[in-house]
Amino acid sequence: MLPASGWVVIAFKTNNPGAWLMHCHIAWHVSEGLGVQFLERTTEIEGSMNLTKTEDNCVVWRSWFATRMGLKTDSGL
Numbered sequence: 833m834l835p836a837s838g839w840v841v842i843a844f845k846t847n848n849p850g851a852w853l854m855h856c857h858i859a860w861h862v863s864e865g866l867g868v869q870f871l872e873r874t875t876e877i878e879g880s881m882n883l884t885k886t887e888d889n890c891v892v893w894r895s896w897f898a899t900r901m902g903l904k905t906d907s908g909l
Contacts, residue, residue: 849876 834840842854855867877883 846870846872849873849880851877 849872852870852872853862853867854870855862861867871877
């Protein structure tokens with residue numbers, strides 16, 4: 833718990849290329865904007881994974897989700 837107007841320092845090793853989400857474990861907090869995304873070693877991201885499949889996977893997921901789950905109202909975390 834942080835007091836009002838408090839602050840926290842977080843240190844972590846940045847040795848894993850990618851986009852990483854940090855959030856607390858209350859999902860609706862993320863929906864309200866209380867999450868942060870870190871980009872680590874951005875020049876290495878493209879070479880470390882196959883990004884060409886990303887959009888295809890998103891299209892398939894949106895289609896599957898829409899037919900089974902209805903409208904999504906939050907971040908999904």
